[in-house]
Amino acid sequence: xxxxxxxxxxxxxxxxxxxxxxxxxxxxxxxxxxxxxxxxxxxxxxxxxxxxxxxxxxxxxxxxxxxxxxxxxxxxxxxxxxxxxxxxxxxxxxxxxxxxxxxxxxxxxxxxxxxxxxxxxxxxxxxxxxxxxxxxxxxxxxxxxxxxxxxxxxxxxxxxxxxxxxxxxxxxxxxxxxxxxxxxxxxxxxxxxxxxxxxxxxxxxxxxxxxxxxxxxxxxxxxxxxxxxxxxxxxxxxxxxxxxxxxxxxxxxxxxxxxxxxxxxxxxxxxxxxxxxxxxxxxxxxxxxxxxxxxxxxxxxxxxxxxxxxxxxxxxxxxxxxxxxxxxxxxxxxxxxxxxxxxxxxxxxxxxxxxxxx
Numbered sequence: 356x357x358x359x360x361x362x363x364x365x366x367x368x369x370x371x372x373x374x375x376x377x378x379x380x381x382x383x384x385x386x387x388x389x390x391x392x393x394x395x396x397x398x399x400x401x402x403x404x405x406x407x408x409x410x411x412x413x414x415x416x417x418x419x420x421x422x423x424x425x426x427x428x429x430x431x432x433x434x435x436x437x438x439x440x441x442x443x444x445x446x447x448x449x450x451x452x453x454x455x456x457x458x459x460x461x462x463x464x465x466x467x468x469x470x471x472x473x474x475x476x477x478x479x480x481x482x483x484x485x486x487x488x489x490x491x492x493x494x495x496x497x498x499x500x501x502x503x504x505x506x507x508x509x510x511x512x513x514x515x516x517x518x519x520x521x522x523x524x525x526x527x528x529x530x531x532x533x534x535x536x537x538x539x540x541x542x543x544x545x546x547x548x549x550x551x552x553x554x555x556x557x558x559x560x561x562x563x564x565x566x567x568x569x570x571x572x573x574x575x576x577x578x579x580x581x582x583x584x585x586x587x588x589x590x591x592x593x594x595x596x597x598x599x600x601x602x603x604x605x606x607x608x609x610x611x612x613x614x615x616x617x618x619x620x621x622x623x624x625x626x627x628x629x630x631x632x633x634x635x636x637x638x639x640x641x642x643x644x645x646x647x648x649x650x651x652x653x654x655x656x657x658x659x660x661x662x663x664x665x666x667x668x669x670x671x672x673x674x675x676x677x678x679x680x681x682x683x684x685x686x687x688x689x690x691x692x693x694x695x696x697x698x699x700x701x702x703x704x705x706x707x708x709x710x711x712x713x
Contacts, residue, residue, distance in 0.1 A: 421488040421657070422481055423450045426474055427461030428495020428507045428535065438569065439494050442534070445572035446492055452576060453658045461495075461509065469510035478521050485527040486668035488655060494568050497535030499559030504540030506533065515544040522547075530590055530655060534568025536561060539626070542617055546624035551590050551652045556614050557628065563613040566604055570597035576658050582634050586660035591635060591652035594618050598629030620651035650682045651675075670710060677707050 425446045430436035443459060450457040460473050468476075481489055496507045505512040522529065522545060529550040533541045538554035539561070545552045555567035571593060574580040580588045580596035598616045605612040617626030627648040631639040637647035654675045656663065666674070681703050688696050 421453065421455040421490060422458070423453075423455050423490040423492065423657070424458045424460070424474070424477055425450075425492045425494065426470070426506075426508070426513075427459070428493065429461075429509045431496060431507075435496070435564070442494050442568050442572040446494075446575070449572075449576045449657055455490075455657065465509055470508040471511045471513055474508070474513065475521060481525075483524045483526060486672050488528040488530055489525065490530045490657070491532070493531075493533045493535055493538075494572075495535050496564070497533070497537040497562075499537035499540060499562065501559075504537055504544075504559050506535050506538075506541075515541045519544040528655065532571060534565060534571060536563055536565045536614070538565070539617060542619050542626050543624045546619045546622055548622045549651070550622070551618070551620040551655060552626075553590070553594055553616065553618050554626070555616050557617050557626065558615075561614050565614045567597055567601050567614055567616050570600035570604075573597070574600070587656045587658060587663060589635075589653045590655045590657075591618070591620075591632075591649050594652065595629045595632055595635070618648050618652055620648045621646055646686065650679050654678065670713075673710060674707070677703055677710070 423446065425443050427439050427443050430439055440462065443462060447457060447459065458477050460477065461470050478491070493506050493513075498505050498507065498512070504515045506515075506518075518531075518541070522531075526549070529547075530553075531541070531545055531550065532553045534555050537556060537559045539556045540559045542552045542554045553571075555561075555565040574588065574593040574596040575590075576588060577593070577596065578588070580592045582592045582595065594616065601614065601616065602612060615628060617628060619626045623645050625641065625643065625645055627637070627641070631637050631647060632649065635649070635653055637649055640647060663671075681700070684696070684699055684703065691699070
């Protein structure tokens with residue numbers, strides 16, 4: 356997913372790029388009577404082709420400006436206040452690098468309006484239909500009483516059900532990262548199409564202080580987290596790196612892990628742990644038989660590469676739809692005849708080629 360860093364070749368090859376890809380797509384179809392896998396393109400080749408398709412489009416395109424809301428909760432103790440402030444500052448630096456809009460709640464002195472009221476006003480004042488992502492990062496503590504999960508704020512707390520109601524009208528891309536303890540219930544409540552929801556825990560009963568937020572704040576712009584080496588770190592890559600670092604902390608300290616992060620981006624409300632992935636590719640399947648998350652999360656980057664920034668928001672949105680369709684087709688490969696699989700794949704690659712030529 357995303358744009359390959361092939362800038363040095365992009366300008367000269369754009370003019371005849373469509374014809375190269377169309378010819379390649381035609382070659383995917385095996386000759387009649389010879390439908391053996393040996394004559395067909397492997398999934399690895401398909402992934403490489405998608406990488407080649409992702410040549411940058413050089414133009415002065417206006418970039419949709421994301422909004423990032425960072426809500427810092429009630430710390431409870433001074434040591435937590437320092438931790439949460441540091442994490443929030445790391446997000447601030449990332450947002451400045453991304454040239455996105457930043458709203459921070461919970462660090463300024465309290466005033467007549469509670470943090471809950473401020474958060475509601477900020478969220479509900481955002482456009483509900485846009486190609487620009489809306490990010491909500493919750494840093495702090497959480498609670499769960501067996502029925503309702505809450506994020507602890509100064510003053511009234513934020514309930515998962517309440518946040519779900521605020522977000523119902525939104526049709527724009529949403530990224531919600533709840534770094535608090537007992538946060539998994541938020542995933543169940545907020546899951547919906549075109550949303551990425553990350554929680555620090557897999558259960559509402561994981562109620563100890565969660566350290567996942569520290570590693571997520573570090574990973575969101577870390578080159579080390581850029582697993583596919585495309586010059587930018589996706590939400591999926593940051594999640595995988597942060598989860599790995601969290602696990603390493605407990606192992607190094609000789610402690611029993613009391614938090615296990617989940618990611619949901621397919622709207623089923625189940626979530627997927629980081630150990631399902633090898634690199635950015637899911638290598639495990641849920642026991643329930645549901646689909647694995649990760650495709651959408653890997654298409655979203657807070658700090659975009661120079662090549663990615665050349666795409667218009669409309670082009671990026673359609674590119675993401677087509678890449679998601681390729682991923683879905685690949686997952687259903689065993690349910691289709693070989694000829695039908697490559698026929699559908701060719702159609703998708705044709706449109707991708709035309710998209711990048713435009």
